[in-house]
Amino acid sequence: MLDQPIILLDVETTGANPAYDRITEIGLVEADAGRPTGEWSTLVNPGVSIPPAIQALTGITNEMVALAPTFAEVAEELHRRLEGKLLVAHNARFDYGFLRNEFRRAGVRYSAKLLCTVKLSRKLFPRHAHHNLDSLIARHGVVCSARHRALGDARVLWELLREWRAEIGAETLREAVTSLLRTPSAPPGLPDLSFDDIPEAPGVYLFYGENDLPLYVGKSVNLRSRVMAHFASDHRETREMRIAQQVRRVEWIETAGELGALIREARLVKQLAPLHNRLLRREAELCSFHWRPERPGAPPQLVSAREIDFAQFDSLYGLFRSRRAALEALREIAQAHGLCLILTGLEKGRGPCFAHQLKRCHGACVGKESAAAHAVRLMRAFSGLRMQAWPFRGRIGVRETDASGGRSEVHVLDRWCYLGSAHSEEELHEINSGAKPVFDLDTYRVLARFLKRSHGAVSVVDLAA
Numbered sequence: 304m305l306d307q308p309i310i311l312l313d314v315e316t317t318g319a320n321p322a323y324d325r326i327t328e329i330g331l332v333e334a335d336a337g338r339p340t341g342e343w344s345t346l347v348n349p350g351v352s353i354p355p356a357i358q359a360l361t362g363i364t365n366e367m368v369a370l371a372p373t374f375a376e377v378a379e380e381l382h383r384r385l386e387g388k389l390l391v392a393h394n395a396r397f398d399y400g401f402l403r404n405e406f407r408r409a410g411v412r413y414s415a416k417l418l419c420t421v422k423l424s425r426k427l428f429p430r431h432a433h434h435n436l437d438s439l440i441a442r443h444g445v446v447c448s449a450r451h452r453a454l455g456d457a458r459v460l461w462e463l464l465r466e467w468r469a470e471i472g473a474e475t476l477r478e479a480v481t482s483l484l485r486t487p488s489a490p491p492g493l494p495d496l497s498f499d500d501i502p503e504a505p506g507v508y509l510f511y512g513e514n515d516l517p518l519y520v521g522k523s524v525n526l527r528s529r530v531m532a533h534f535a536s537d538h539r540e541t542r543e544m545r546i547a548q549q550v551r552r553v554e555w556i557e558t559a560g561e562l563g564a565l566i567r568e569a570r571l572v573k574q575l576a577p578l579h580n581r582l583l584r585r586e587a588e589l590c591s592f593h594w595r596p597e598r599p600g601a602p603p604q605l606v607s608a609r610e611i612d613f614a615q616f617d618s619l620y621g622l623f624r625s626r627r628a629a630l631e632a633l634r635e636i637a638q639a640h641g642l643c644l645i646l647t648g649l650e651k652g653r654g655p656c657f658a659h660q661l662k663r664c665h666g667a668c669v670g671k672e673s674a675a676a677h678a679v680r681l682m683r684a685f686s687g688l689r690m691q692a693w694p695f696r697g698r699i700g701v702r703e704t705d706a707s708g709g710r711s712e713v714h715v716l717d718r719w720c721y722l723g724s725a726h727s728e729e730e731l732h733e734i735n736s737g738a739k740p741v742f743d744l745d746t747y748r749v750l751a752r753f754l755k756r757s758h759g760a761v762s763v764v765d766l767a768a
């Protein structure tokens with residue numbers, strides 16, 4: 304655990320603003336290889352009067368600091384102790400901000416890697432709402448000899464780390480620390496972005512650039528860690544770097560579960576056409592082959608997505624971006640399997656077809672092969688193209704509830720078409736009675752993949768009746 308040399312530090316101050324307020328006391332515990340190696344503390348003369356409320360809270364009075372050294376006078380020794388070490392503090396940004404400003408006034412450059420014990424506690428014990436020092440002292444049974452004094456609080460941090468290691472094990476603690484230390488800084492165009500504000504929940508996130516240009520839409524089961532991954536410094540992918548440089552605003556929509564996030568992502572990408580999402584498929588000409596093996600003489604019919612009757616979904620083969628692509632695919636299949644051009648609908652008129660003249664077609668067009676035998680071979684050739692059959696009786700709702708049980712949604716689906724998501728019985732009724740199914744390739748893919756992967760472990764409401 305924390306094998307490197309670390310400093311557990313706490314400062315007392317004249318107020319809460321690191322830009323104007325000053326340090327009145329510094330206390331630190333030094334540790335290395337998991338053992339404490341020293342302690343150091345000093346009162347600091349802030350050069351300004353300490354407000355009475357703060358004097359009452361910390362017990363540090365104007366009289367006590369009157370003869371203490373100024374920060375400038377201890378800066379050199381303090382810097383020697385801190386230099387190159389991981390700085391551990393409770394609400395670390397606060398202490399770090401004060402230290403940096405005091406060092407700057409003293410003409411000393413200081414920067415350090417930070418580990419915040421509030422964030423660490425939140426990560427290790429997410430079920431608890433409060434992570435302030437008093438709550439942690441009470442929860443983990445740590446003794447504090449001098450609460451609100453710098454060294455007293457710094458010692459508490461050390462005791463907490465020891466306690467946590469004993470409670471959850473060195474390995475889990477190390478993993479949590481490592482993951483926190485990897486936390487990237489906010490991108491340059493978004494200096495105020497706090498990753499802590501982003502929920503660790505499923506949903507969709509949107510990045511916008513200058514003039515609110517949509518840059519990227521993504522989804523995740525954990526919004527915070529996914530957004531952070533975009534800005535991790537070890538990311539060297541060109542697209543990620545561009546997004547990090549261009550982003551000016553981040554938005555997110557929480558969903559109850561993964562399916563809701565997947566569906567919204569597909570729709571937002573289509574709606575906003577963000578700069579860095581993959582090029583959108585143009586679906587104006589999306590089409591498929593409709594064919595029934597039990598009618599062997601009738602060749603496959605090319606149907607466009609708009610005319611597809613989704614009740615006959617299991618008679619559909621393939622989804623193609625254009626009629627041309629569909630016919631090309633069929634021609635390749637016919638050639639590879641020695642099928643007849645007339646019985647596959649690629650050629651009009653009477654036999655022999657052109658392929659039979661080239662001795663490719665087995666001769667269904669001239670009676671050498673029965674239509675039924677040809678249909679069997681066509682079915683085999685088509686098997687890879689077959690659309691996944693809708694595994695339900697008809698219209699369904701898929702209910703998703705988030706981990707805490709607080710947020711719940713019902714996604715209304717009908718034969719691979721998405722009709723909407725309801726958060727109440729009224730909304731469900733409205734969607735169920737109003738919306739007409741419109742086929743969308745991305746939604747089909749999202750749903751087919753999701754249902755396959757979840758192996759039936761979804762909460763389904765039958766809406767067929």
Ligand SMILES: [Zn+2]
Pocket residue numbers: 642643644645646654655656657658659664665666667668669
């Ligand atoms: Zn033929």
